[in-house]
Amino acid sequence: MLLNTLLLALRSIRRNLLRSFLTMLGIVIGVSAVVTMVTLGNGATLEVQNQISSLGTNLLMVRPGQRQGFGGGSGGAPSFKEADAVAIANQIGGVQAVAPEGRSSVTVVANGRNWTTSVTGSTNAWFQTSNWKLSAGRQFEPGELQAGAAVCIIGETIRRELFDTRSALGEQLRVKQFSCVVVGVLAAKGPAAMGNDQDDVVLVPLHTLQRRVAGNQRVATLLVSMKDGTDSARLKSSLTQLLRERRKLAQGDDDNFNVLDTKQLAETLSGTTRVMTTLLGAVAAVSLLVGGIGIMNIMLVSVTERTREIGLRLAIGALEREVLLQFLIEAVVLSTLGGVIGIVLATGASIGLARLMQVPYVFNSSINILSFLFSAGIGVVFGYFPARRAAQLDPIEALRHE
Numbered sequence: 001m002l003l004n005t006l007l008l009a010l011r012s013i014r015r016n017l018l019r020s021f022l023t024m025l026g027i028v029i030g031v032s033a034v035v036t037m038v039t040l041g042n043g044a045t046l047e048v049q050n051q052i053s054s055l056g057t058n059l060l061m062v063r064p065g066q067r068q069g070f071g072g073g074s075g076g077a078p079s080f081k082e083a084d085a086v087a088i089a090n091q092i093g094g095v096q097a098v099a100p101e102g103r104s105s106v107t108v109v110a111n112g113r114n115w116t117t118s119v120t121g122s123t124n125a126w127f128q129t130s131n132w133k134l135s136a137g138r139q140f141e142p143g144e145l146q147a148g149a150a151v152c153i154i155g156e157t158i159r160r161e162l163f164d165t166r167s168a169l170g171e172q173l174r175v176k177q178f179s180c181v182v183v184g185v186l187a188a189k190g191p192a193a194m195g196n197d198q199d200d201v202v203l204v205p206l207h208t209l210q211r212r213v214a215g216n217q218r219v220a221t222l223l224v225s226m227k228d229g230t231d232s233a234r235l236k237s238s239l240t241q242l243l244r245e246r247r248k249l250a251q252g253d254d255d256n257f258n259v260l261d262t263k264q265l266a267e268t269l270s271g272t273t274r275v276m277t278t279l280l281g282a283v284a285a286v287s288l289l290v291g292g293i294g295i296m297n298i299m300l301v302s303v304t305e306r307t308r309e310i311g312l313r314l315a316i317g318a319l320e321r322e323v324l325l326q327f328l329i330e331a332v333v334l335s336t337l338g339g340v341i342g343i344v345l346a347t348g349a350s351i352g353l354a355r356l357m358q359v360p361y362v363f364n365s366s367i368n369i370l371s372f373l374f375s376a377g378i379g380v381v382f383g384y385f386p387a388r389r390a391a392q393l394d395p396i397e398a399l400r401h402e
Contacts, residue, residue, distance in 0.1 A: 010333065012326075012330055013330060013333060013334065019298060020334060022294075023294055023295055023298045023334050023338075024291075024334050024335075024337060024338035024341065025291075025294075025338070026287065026288075026290050026291025026292075026293075026294040026295075026338070027288065027291040027292075027295070027334070027335050027338030027339060027342060027375050027378065028291075028338045028339075028341045028342040028345065029287050029291070029342070030284065030285065030286075030287035030288030030289075030290070030291045030342065030375075031288065031338065031339050031341075031342025031343060031346065031371045031372070031374075031375050032342040032343070032345040032346040032349065033284035033287055033346075034281050034284045034285050034288065034346075034367070034371050035342065035343055035346035035347075035350070035367055035368060035371050036284075036346045036349050036350050036353070037277065037280040037281050037284050038277055038280075038281045038364060038367045039346070039350040039354075039361070039362060039363070039364055039367070040277075040350060040353055040354060040357065040359065041273060041274070041276065041277025041278075041280060041281070042277065042362040042364055043350075043354050043357075043359040043360050043361055043362045044273050044277075044357070044359050045273040045274055045277070046359070046360050046362055047358075047359040047360060048273055050360075058096075058225060058226040058227070058228065058230065058232070058263060059129060059130070059223060059224070059225055059226075059261075059262045059263075060223075060224040060225075060226065060232070060235070060236065060239065060259055060260065060261055060262075061221060061222075061223060061224075061259070061260040061262065062080070062221065062222040062223075062224060062239070062243070062257060062258070062259050062260075063220070063221050063222075063257065063258055063260070064077040064078060064079055064080065064220070064256065064257050065077045065256065065257065065258060077256035077257065078247065078256070079218035079219055079220060080100065080218075080219040080220075080221075080222055080257075081100075081217065081219055082100050082206065082217070082219055084100070084219070084222060084243065084246055085098040085099065085100040085219070085222055086098075087242065087246060088222065088224060088239060088242065088243075091242060092235065092238050092239060092242060093235075093238075094226055094227050094230035094231070094234075094235050095224060095225070095226065095227070095235070096128065096129075096225045096226060096227045097125040097128040097129050097224075097225045098125060098129070098222060098223065098224050098225070099122050099123055099125040099126040099128075099129045099130070099222075099223040099225075100122060100123065100206055100219040100221075100222055100223075101120060101121070101122045101126065101206075101219065101220060101221040101222070101223055102120070102121040102122070102206060102209050102210065102214060102218060102219055102220050102221075103118055103119070103120050103121075103220055103221075104118070104119050104121075104209065104213050104214055105117070105118055105119075106119050106175055106176050106213065107176075108158065108162070108173055108174065108175050108202060109162075109173075109174040110162040110163065110171060110172065110173045110174065111162060111163060111164075111166075111171075113161065113162050115158060115161045115162055117157075117158060117200050117201065117202055118200065118201055118202070119175055119201075119202045119203075119204060119209060119213055120201055120202070120203050120204070120209070121203075121204050121205065121206040121207075121208060121209025121210065121213070121214075122203065122205075122206050122223075123140075123145055123205070123206055124139045124140055124145070125223075125225075126203065126223065127139060128225060129223040129224070129225040130223060132186055132187070132189075133186070133187040134153070134184050134185065134186060134187060135156070135185050135186065135187040135188070136167070136168075136169055136184065136185040137153065137169050137182070137183050137184030137185055138183055138184050139153070139184065140153075140183070140205050144205055145205045145206070145207065146207070147207070148205055148207030148208040148210070148211050148212070149205060149208065150178055150179065150180040150181065150208065150212075151180055151181050151182075151183045151204070151205070151208075152173055152175065152180040152181070152182055152183070152202050152203060152204045152208075153182070153183060153184035153185070153186060153202075153203040153204075154168060154173065154182055154184075154185055154186065154201075154202050154203070155185075155186045155188075155198070155199035155200055155201040155202070155203075156185065156186060156187070156188040156199040157197055157199040157200040157201075158173075158199075158200065158201070158202055159185050168182045168185055169182055169183070169184075169185070170182065173202070175202065175204070175212075175213065176212070176213055177212070178212050180204060180208070186199065186201070186203070206219070224239065232261055232263065236259050236261065239259060240255065240259065243255075243257055281367075285374075288374060288375065288378060289378070291335075291338065291375075291378065292335070292378035292379075292381065292382040293382065295331050295334055295335060295378070295379060295382045295383060296331075296382040296383070296385060296386060299327060299330065299331055299382075299383055299386035299387070300385075300386045300389070320391040320392065321391070323387075323390050323391040324387045324388060324390070324391035325387075326387075326390075327383065327386055327387035327390045327391075328380065328383050328384060328387040330383070331379045331380070331382065331383020331384075331386070331387065332376060332379035332380055332383060333379070334379060335375045335376055335378050335379030335382075335383070336372070336375060336376045336379060338375060339371060339372045339374075339375030339376065340372070342371070342375070343368050343371060343372060346368075
């Protein structure tokens with residue numbers, strides 16, 4: 001009986017293909033919108049996590065001033081010293097590496113080309129704290145770090161813009177008033193969480209930056225990498241206490257430095273993108289309800305058009321539940337078919353938009369299955385009333401219907 005009822009429902013749908021397609025369209029749009037929004041949102045969340053992790057693993061960024069975040073000003077607070085980094089590494093447990101960092105924006109010149117970039121001065125610990133690897137060349141030698149030698153390591157963007165396809169190793173790069181020898185090239189990282197190009201950097205020994213570029217002994221940032229399994233809250237507390245002592249702050253004085261935990265930053269940004277994904281998915285789900293209303297409307301029209309057919313079936317012995325099942329199956333077939341088409345379209349759209357937005361494509365089986373089940377449920381809910389109305393028709397009145 002169920003097979004015959006299904007065949008009758010499919011035959012009825014095939015009889016009005018255009019109307020059936022337009023009826024499914026609301027479900028198709030709704031399902032594809034929900035799946036696409038959630039998939040892109042998940043991809044954006046993963047991209048944020050990847051970009052934050054590229055800054056460094058278990059990384060604490062310590063800066064002068066009370067304003068936290070990237071680009072925060074020092075507000076007149078004194079800078080750090082190289083000795084602060086040494087004290088942190090020696091006196092606080094759970095610290096894997098500490099890199100003092102200074103920065104200066106300059107124009108670099110090589111091969112008749114120039115490029116405005118950021119020159120960073122640090123030690124070899126900078127590679128460990130910031131998750132940097134070399135694609136060619138070597139790190140700084142101890143003598144070069146101590147003497148402030150004229151050597152540098154460049155990012156992939158600098159290599160591409162100034163040296164094109166040539167090998168940059170051993171080449172001269174003029175930084176401000178001095179020339180340095182390129183001894184290494186950093187492996188490419190791509191854009192950071194704030195959109196800036198991480199590969200647009202020239203790394204020199206800290207003493208080289210202080211003596212030849214900045215002209216002072218200031219350290220703008222302390223990069224503190226924690227060992228795996230370290231309690232970040234306890235380490236931050238110890239770090240704060242040590243720096244307060246070294247900066248001679250009284251008990252009632254506010255901290256004139258701030259500590260940014262990149263792990264917490266990643267969790268905050270990921271939570272924000274997840275909330276936005278949920279909101280966008282909820283807004284897109286409204287179109288599914290609109291599609292369900294469209295199915296109910298068309299099914300009611302279908303019942304009216306086929307009143308005589310329904311009356312004839314009832315008159316020759318068809319049961320009410322058979323008529324009810326026939327119309328209910330029609331509604332469910334329309335909605336589930338629309339759900340399948342919507343998922344297929346959403347998959348193609350998600351892959352294309354993910355490439356366009358430069359975020360990873362993350363297949364989420366849960367949202368695909370949930371969207372399909374929800375579309376089927378809409379067919380049951382919105383198809384039941386028209387089906388019930390058809391099943392309760394009086395056969396005599398139905399046969400008289402014109």
